[in-house]
Amino acid sequence: MSIVTKTAPQRERTVGSIAGRIGIYLLLIVMAAIILFPLYYALMVSFMTPDEAAMYPPNFWPAAFNFDNYDTVLRRLPIPRFLLNSLIVSIVVVIGQLITASLAAYAFAMRRFRGRNLIFLLFLSTLMIPFEVTIIPNFQTVQAWGWTDRYSGLIAPYIASAFATFLLRQFFMTIPQELHDAAIVDGCSSLRFLLQIVIPLSRPALGTVAVYGFLQTWNQYLWPLLVTNERDMRTIQIGLRFLQNEEAAAPTLIMAGVILAVVPTVAMLILGQRQLVRGLTAGAVKG
Amino acid sequence: MSNIDKQLSRRAVLRAGLGVLGTGAFAAFLSACGNATTPTTAPAASTAPGSAAPSTAASSSAAAPSSSGAAATRPAGSAAASTAPSASGSGAPAGAAPGSTAAAQGTPVGVSSSKGAKNPNATKVQWWHAMGGANGTAIANLTDKFNDSQSDIYVDAIYQGNYDDTLNKFKAGLAAKQGPHIMQVYDIGQRFMIDSKAIEPIQSLIDADKFDTSQFEQAILNYYTTDKKLYAMPFNTSTPMLYYNKKAFTEAGLDPANPPKTWEDVQTTAAKLVKKDSGGKVTQYGVAFAIYGWFFEQYLATQNALYANNDNGRGATRADKVIYNSEAGVKILDWWKGMIDQGIATNLGRSTSDAQKAFTGGQIAMTIESTATLRGLVSNVGDKFEIGTGYLPRPAATLDQGGVIMGGGSNYILKDKADKEKQAAWKFVQWLALPEQQAFWHVNTGYFPMRKDVYDLPLEVENAKKYPQFATAVNQLHDTKLTPATTGAILGVFPQARASTETAMEETFLGKSAAKAALDKSVNDINQALELYNSSVK
Numbered sequence: 001m002s003i004v005t006k007t008a009p010q011r012e013r014t015v016g017s018i019a020g021r022i023g024i025y026l027l028l029i030v031m032a033a034i035i036l037f038p039l040y041y042a043l044m045v046s047f048m049t050p051d052e053a054a055m056y057p058p059n060f061w062p063a064a065f066n067f068d069n070y071d072t073v074l075r076r077l078p079i080p081r082f083l084l085n086s087l088i089v090s091i092v093v094v095i096g097q098l099i100t101a102s103l104a105a106y107a108f109a110m111r112r113f114r115g116r117n118l119i120f121l122l123f124l125s126t127l128m129i130p131f132e133v134t135i136i137p138n139f140q141t142v143q144a145w146g147w148t149d150r151y152s153g154l155i156a157p158y159i160a161s162a163f164a165t166f167l168l169r170q171f172f173m174t175i176p177q178e179l180h181d182a183a184i185v186d187g188c189s190s191l192r193f194l195l196q197i198v199i200p201l202s203r204p205a206l207g208t209v210a211v212y213g214f215l216q217t218w219n220q221y222l223w224p225l226l227v228t229n230e231r232d233m234r235t236i237q238i239g240l241r242f243l244q245n246e247e248a249a250a251p252t253l254i255m256a257g258v259i260l261a262v263v264p265t266v267a268m269l270i271l272g273q274r275q276l277v278r279g280l281t282a283g284a285v286k287g
Numbered sequence: 288m289s290n291i292d293k294q295l296s297r298r299a300v301l302r303a304g305l306g307v308l309g310t311g312a313f314a315a316f317l318s319a320c321g322n323a324t325t326p327t328t329a330p331a332a333s334t335a336p337g338s339a340a341p342s343t344a345a346s347s348s349a350a351a352p353s354s355s356g357a358a359a360t361r362p363a364g365s366a367a368a369s370t371a372p373s374a375s376g377s378g379a380p381a382g383a384a385p386g387s388t389a390a391a392q393g394t395p396v397g398v399s400s401s402k403g404a405k406n407p408n409a410t411k412v413q414w415w416h417a418m419g420g421a422n423g424t425a426i427a428n429l430t431d432k433f434n435d436s437q438s439d440i441y442v443d444a445i446y447q448g449n450y451d452d453t454l455n456k457f458k459a460g461l462a463a464k465q466g467p468h469i470m471q472v473y474d475i476g477q478r479f480m481i482d483s484k485a486i487e488p489i490q491s492l493i494d495a496d497k498f499d500t501s502q503f504e505q506a507i508l509n510y511y512t513t514d515k516k517l518y519a520m521p522f523n524t525s526t527p528m529l530y531y532n533k534k535a536f537t538e539a540g541l542d543p544a545n546p547p548k549t550w551e552d553v554q555t556t557a558a559k560l561v562k563k564d565s566g567g568k569v570t571q572y573g574v575a576f577a578i579y580g581w582f583f584e585q586y587l588a589t590q591n592a593l594y595a596n597n598d599n600g601r602g603a604t605r606a607d608k609v610i611y612n613s614e615a616g617v618k619i620l621d622w623w624k625g626m627i628d629q630g631i632a633t634n635l636g637r638s639t640s641d642a643q644k645a646f647t648g649g650q651i652a653m654t655i656e657s658t659a660t661l662r663g664l665v666s667n668v669g670d671k672f673e674i675g676t677g678y679l680p681r682p683a684a685t686l687d688q689g690g691v692i693m694g695g696g697s698n699y700i701l702k703d704k705a706d707k708e709k710q711a712a713w714k715f716v717q718w719l720a721l722p723e724q725q726a727f728w729h730v731n732t733g734y735f736p737m738r739k740d741v742y743d744l745p746l747e748v749e750n751a752k753k754y755p756q757f758a759t760a761v762n763q764l765h766d767t768k769l770t771p772a773t774t775g776a777i778l779g780v781f782p783q784a785r786a787s788t789e790t791a792m793e794e795t796f797l798g799k800s801a802a803k804a805a806l807d808k809s810v811n812d813i814n815q816a817l818e819l820y821n822s823s824v825k
Contacts, residue, residue, distance in 0.1 A: 051669025056648030076424065140463045225452055226459055229413075229445050241448050245420030247525070247733065248663025249640040253420070 039262070046070070046256040053252050069256035073243065079260045081232055082239035089154045089224075089235060090217040096159035097213045098206060104160075105168035106194045110180045120169070126162045139226050153227040154235070158217060164209045171205035172198060236261050404434070404441035410711040413467040414444045417453040417696065418523070418732075425731040433718055440711040450476070450696065451782075461485055468712040470699045471522060475781035477511065478600070480699050481518055482779060482824040487702040490517040492713045502738045503720075506767055509774045510693035514603050519697035520716045523734040525659035526691040527585050527679050528760055534672035535560055535571065535652040546653075546677030550622050553653070553680045557631040560652040573631040574653040576623070577642040578792045580785030581694055582655055583611070583619060584775065589681035590615040591689035591768070594776035601771050606778055607821055609813045611788065612806035618682065620795045620802035627796055634796050637789055643667070655679065657694065658760035659733040665754065676756040678763045690767025692775035695734060733757075735764065779820035784813045 040060075045053050046069050047062040073079065107113075108120050138157050147153030175198060183193045199206070224235045243250065243257045404411065418426050423446055430444040447453040450473040460466035461483060472480055480486055489511075493500060500508065503521075511519045533543040539559045547556045557573025564570050576582055584594055592615035593599050600606030626632035633651065635641045646654045647667040656664065665674055679691055698719070700712050718724060722744060725736040730750045741747055742761075751758065767773050778784055791805035800808075 049669070050667045051647070051671065054644060054647040054667040054669075055671075056645075056650050136459055136462050139459050143463045143465060221448075222452075222455070225448055226456055231445075238448065241452075242419050242423060242446055244449070245422055245663070246418065246449065247422070247657055247659040248643065248667075250420055250663070 042255045042258055045252055046259045048252055050250065050252055069252045070260065073253055073256045073260060077239055077242055077257070078232065079236075079239060079257065082234055082236040083261065083264055085151075085154075085233060086218055086236040088151060090214050092151070092155050093158045093217040094210050094213045096155070097161050097164045098210060100160040101164035101168050101209060102194065102199065102202075102206070104165045105172050106190070106198060108165070108169045109172035109175075110177070110193075110198070111190070123162055124166060127166070135222065135226070138223075142227055148227050149230045149233045151233075154224055154233075157223070158213075161209075161213065164213060167209055167212075168202065168205055171202050175201055404438075406438040406441070409439055409441040410708055412440060412442045412469065412708060412712045412715060414442055414469040414471070414698075414712075414715070415447045415453055415457065415467040416444055416471040417447065417450045417473070418471070419446060419449070422523070422732045422734075425728060428731070429719065429724060429727065432724075433715060440714060442715050454479075464703070466701055468701055468704055468708055469716060470701060471696050472519070472699055473696045474510065474694050474775070475778075475785065477513070477518065477697075478605070478777045478779045478781065481513065485702055486518065486699045487709060488516050488518050489520050489700065489716075492700065493517065496713075496717075498717060502722075502740045504735070504737055504739060504764065506690075506764055506769060506773070507693055507735065507737050509769060511697050512774075513601055513777055519699045520720060521693075521737045522696055522698045522719065523659070523728075523732065524693045524695040524697075524737060525657040525734055526693060526760065526764060527582060527655050528658050528691075528763060529653060529677040529680060530646060530656055530661075530664060531653040531675045531677065532646070532649065532672050533675045535649070536675070539652075543673075543675060546675055547680055548678060549683040549686060550680050551683050554622070554626055554629075554631070557626060557653065558629070561631050569630070569633075571649065572633040572651045574626065575633045575635050575642055575645060575651040576655045577635060577639040578637045578789050578796070579639055580788040580792075583616075583788045583792065584785075585679055585691055586619040586681075587611060587615055588692045588773045588775070589679055589689045590618070590685045591770055591772045592616070593772050595778055598771035599774060599776040600778060601774055605821060606776060607817060609776075609778070609784060609810050609817065612803065612810040616806050617802045620792060620806070622682075623792070624796050624802065637793070647671075658735065658757070659695070661754060661756055661760070662733045665756075674756060676759040678759065678766075688768065689770065690773045691763060692773055735760070778817065779824065780813060780816045783816055784809075787813050 044060060044062055047065045047067070048059065049063075049066065049068075052059055052063060104123075108116065108123075134157075142148060142153040142156070145153075147156065179197065180193060183197065184190070219237065220235070221237045225238055228234050228238070240254070240257050240261060243254045414430070416423075416426055426444050426446075430442045433440075433442055445467070447456050453470075454472060454476055457466055457470055457472075466485070470480075470486075492498070500517075507521045507524050508517060510524070511517055511521055529546055531546050536543040541556060541559060547553045553574060560571065560573035561569060562571035587594055592611075592613055594609060594611050595606035596608045596610055597604045597606045623632070627634055633645075635645055635651075639656065642651070642654050643656065643660065643664060645651045646656075647664055649671065661674075661676070668674055681689065698716055700709060700716065702709075704712070719728075720737065722736075722738060722741045725738055726741045726744045726746045728734060729736040729741070730746050736742075736747075742751070787809040788806075791800075791802075791809040794800040794805045795802045799805075
């Protein structure tokens with residue numbers, strides 16, 4: 001009797017929670033399907049023949065998995081080379097931005113010096129200058145230094161970022177000034193304080209800067225187009241353009257190129273997902 | 288303590304790195320999709336309306352110093368076209384070995400050939416072009432053929448993105464006094480290229496060499512002629528024509544060999560072609576055209592109506608007013624909107640690739656597209672139905688007037704280069720214009736051959752068997768009356784004008800504005816932009 005009364009509500013609770021869980025998973029599955037559908041469709045189109053892809057109502061499954069599109073794309077374009085270029089440029093830019101922005105942000109947030117706020121405002125005002133305005137002078141500089149068709153030309157203009165500095169400075173401001181003063185009194189150098197106290201405390205902010213910088217660089221189109229002429233120095237965004245025809249779209253080829261461009265990065269996402277999630281949440285709690 | 292900290296931070300860096308890579312994957316996908324969905328939309332639409340005024344100002348100021356002193360030509364020439372050994376640069380190991388050319392030829396060649404010159408003393412010529420996909424492959428094949436046929440000149444064909452990207456890169460290069468020897472520009476960039484003062488008019492090269500253009504298509508030559516001077520060598524040209532689904536015609540009891548010729552015919556034919564399912568939902572519309580400014584310009588030309596004043600700007604005085612809000616312009620929109628309102632046409636938006644897809648998918652039975660799209664459409668349709676082609680329809684009242692305007696692109700030769708390089712570029716451009724190359728180009732891309740004497744070549748005869756529909760394109764070209772209206776307008780702000788007419792069409796079709804009011808507003812905007820442009824180049 002007592003057992004029954006004890007287990008009944010318990011079972012009810014478990015049934016309820018299971019139902020709730022099923023509901024949540026259903027919702028998640030639907031959301032995931034919505035998000036994954038374009039990727040799925042791109043993958044399927046990449047296996048289709050042109051007339052299959054042009055069918056209406058659309059096909060969501062190819063009649064046969066033919067790899068002709070991939071064959072054509074890979075023979076026509078050095079996709080791996082494009083990806084490598086994009087990866088090198090993006091990673092170096094991220095590292096550069098992390099270094100320059102954390103040093104600058106430290107000065108603006110922790111050090112006290114005359115005109116600090118004025119200089120910071122000047123710094124911020126550069127955010128108001130659109131990229132298009134600086135593109136010609138930047139191009140002329142890179143050109144004069146003979147940096148066209150080189151990684152240096154692709155990377156150099158983006159190695160410092162006012163936005164990243166601003167973001168980190170705001171975060172560094174949340175670290176008590178007393179901590180800094182105490183450390184300095186104890187004979188800790190500024191660089192050591194930055195490296196051993198500020199940086200470890202600011203992992204979430206640094207992560208944001210890194211992700212933001214990476215995306216910005218990875219997605220660049222106009223700048224890499226301007227400073228490269230050689231095919232082997234093109235980045236993936238320009239590389240995919242090579243597949244487009246002014247007059248008639250060839251969606252099957254373009255999708256094959258897109259999949260080839262996405263596969264390495266998706267593979268890295270899957271491999272790194274656990275660390276990514278753990279890293280972000282750990283940072284969130286501690287930060 | 289500090290040790291633990293160090294370990295922690297190292298791990299954090301690792302995590303951050305992986306995080307970055309992960310988001311990168313997502314970014315790659317997003318950006319790739321972004322690229323893929325915007326491919327063949329009207330080139331004009333992607334030019335921001337405000338972009339021409341500042342850029343032309345920049346170019347005119349840049350052109351002034353470069354044309355003033357002969358000394359200025361040296362750095363520009365030597366930077367871009369130093370002789371081969373140093374020019375092959377950092378990342379092209381393939382070009383180093385002379386023997387590698389033969390091996391490279393066996394595999395299909397890339398969009399831009401990166402083989403490097405056989406002869407280290409060859410004059411290097413850079414050609415910037417905007418041809419991706421199959422067209423880009425055809426360009427690579429042509430340049431390879433040229434490079435293999437002789438050893439004095441080495442042409443490097445470089446793909447620089449679509450027309451707008453290529454032109455933007457060119458503008459940036461103008462300011463930095465660096466650019467290619469040959470530059471492919473779209474039809475509506477002609478006035479800008481002339482005003483940039485950076486080009487050598489092809490006419491002067493033709494005159495100096497007594498180069499024979501008698502076999503060229505007059506309509507094509509006319510398009511690139513302003514004030515009696517040929518400025519660019521025509522390269523890829525196309526006109527619009529009517530495409531229709533022969534199977535749908537047969538099913539509707541229409542004669543599949545007899546496409547509609549007039550606007551009135553299009554309307555009655557389209558009405559017969561509409562198919563509905565049992566629920567009354569339309570499964571096949573009679574007709575649809577992409578809202579593309581180029582089509583509007585063409586429909587004006589079929590009525591022999593001008594787009595801009597001063598004979599479309601073709602004479603000694605440039606156009607200072609656009610006049611497409613005329614009765615002829617309003618008539619186009621009224622006819623088009625009438626069919627939409629009647630439910631026999633559908634509005635598929637601005638993207639021409641959407642209309643293409645609807646046509647090949649059988650959702651619309653007739654459409655207007657570039658003659659260069661024929662091959663793509665035929666391959667996408669497969670054996671679902673047979674494609675027929677007809678002349679661009681025109682109003683019955685003006686059936687025997689006017690015609691179509693050339694579209695596409697042409698090659699300009701840049702002025703500020705060493706004479707030897709300019710001559711080399713000119714030699715290549717001449718070579719491209721020869722019958723054999725023209726036939727190859729036509730057969731592999733679908734663009735017009737620019738000469739009349741190619742159609743007997745074996746390549747062309749074979750192609751005519753495979754794509755009998757293309758005969759329509761050629762006949763339409765030859766039947767066009769050569770008038771200022773069919774020569775097409777030449778305007779400094781043509782990209783904006785095209786985008787603006789597209790907005791006017793959109794507003795009319797969506798019922799936001801009457802045809803006349805929408806066109807008046809567009810004309811007003813463009814006249815202001817035109818005034819600004821004209822005053823900046825005078």
